[in-house]
Ligand SMILES: Nc1ncnc2c1ncn2[C@@H]1O[C@H](COP(=O)(O)OP(=O)(O)OP(=O)(O)O)[C@@H](O)[C@H]1O
């Protein structure tokens with residue numbers, strides 16, 4: 092009961108204070124809005140990039156063709172080697188007869204051409220899926236070392252480059268967002284600092300009459316949280332409407348089926364939820380810092 | 389019954405000034421005590437130690453069973469709820485009415501609305517300020533402001549009322565009025581009152597216990613004392 096009353100009064104005090112220091116509050120709210128919008132864009136981008144990357148990764152395989160002269164033992168030897176290699180997720184053996192069947196099903200023209208030949212001109216193969224696409228090249232070089240390998244075929248760099256570019260973009264975004272979070276927390280902290288100063292007399296009297304430390308501090312903590320939450324409203328609206336619009340505009344994918352966007356629902360609602368929570372947390376960090384620094388009790 | 393016990397108490401400020409030196413005194417419940425002494429003698433310092441605005445450098449200060457020297461910051465509120473404090477400069481909040489100023493104290497310690505209303509009205513009545521509850525501090529005379537301040541100090545029925553020069557800013561007539569209110573509180577509620585003052589007329593008229601401090605040392609502790617200037621110090 093008493094705790095609830097303290098909660099209510101602290102909340103009331105902090106709302107009053109936000110309204111009373113309107114220009115200052117507005118500055119802090121604007122700053123946290125900007126930060127959270129950038130954060131939202133970064134989160135939406137990076138989640139989509141992750142999605143695209145993992146789609147790409149699924150497509151990326153090393154196809155190893157075994158020489159016509161390759162024996163059963165040699166194929167077993169290669170399989171054993173693949174079992175030992177750390178970066179191998181799985182592999183699949185496909186004999187030349189299976190290839191032939193597959194091609195026949197795929198096209199009549201090829202099929203008749205193949206029928207025309209006496210010997211099967213195709214090669215036995217092993218298709219390897221790797222764990223980490225970044226090491227695709229190293230792994231394929233390793234496989235190539237066997238002299239019974241005719242050729243090794245993989246994405247030849249294009250996909251890898253794309254993925255590592257995404258990697259760098261992600262790291263840069265993290266740094267920028269981190270910096271913005273710090274700036275926002277600082278600005279909210281500064282707002283709280285000024286409210287603390289403007290309410291010095293009130294604080295002094297509260298302490299003299301025997302208010303607990305929590306009772307003195309809580310309104311300021313709440314004020315920071317309120318500023319952060321108000322700051323997250325516009326970013327939430329912008330990211331929900333913005334993303335749905337973009338998704339509809341591209342009909343869900345860009346360039347090709349591999350580069351698809353994440354479906355807006357419930358994805359964008361999670362993002363919105365994260366924004367409110369982050370706003371509140373940033374506000375709390377900022378105000379706690381200010382309270383600790385300027386409200387020594 | 390003993391309310392305050394100060395034992396071998398020293399207070400040395402950061403800048404090296406010794407404001408209180410080896411002070412020993414005990415005060416019982418229900419007493420009315422004046423603290424007198426020249427300016428800078430250490431009256432306010434002694435008073436500040438009673439409500440833990442300052443900590444003794446050495447020795448002990450025990451108020452209502454709480455050892456102030458050992459009291460942690462987070463527990464200071466427990467001491468403060470047992471006492472009321474009145475200052476020379478009132479410290480009323482200018483944007484709140486008289487009623488709100490007094491209620492503010494109770495809100496700060498978490499009482500509910502009904503309790504607050506009853507107590508505030510009772511306190512304002514006992515200082516004779518009931519007709520002014522909707523006035524703001526700047527609409528009141530000095531004496532009325534000090535009465536509001538006293539109401540705020542006694543609103544939670546403290547055992548101890550500490551006053552640091554409560555009449556320092558007031559005319560002699562108004563000062564008497566204020567001291568009479570304190571006397572009434574002392575007599576009717578049994579509240580222990582400690583009052584630092586320079587007002588010789590009041591001290592002489594009241595005939596209460598007098599503690600005289602000079603240069604941080606307690607030089608006189610007299611029941612039914614009067615305002616005398618200590619031989620070793622120049623006149624105040
Ligand atoms: N916060 C402080 N830091 C350093 N020295 C202080 C501090 N407060 C008081 N003093 C010094 O301690 C001594 C006692 O001061 P105190 O305020 O207790 O005197 P007082 O008796 O209340 O004087 P007055 O009658 O003028 O109010 C003085 O020499 C003063 O300068």
Ligand SMILES: [Mg+2]
Nearest residue numbers: 431432433552
């Ligand atoms: Mg003083």
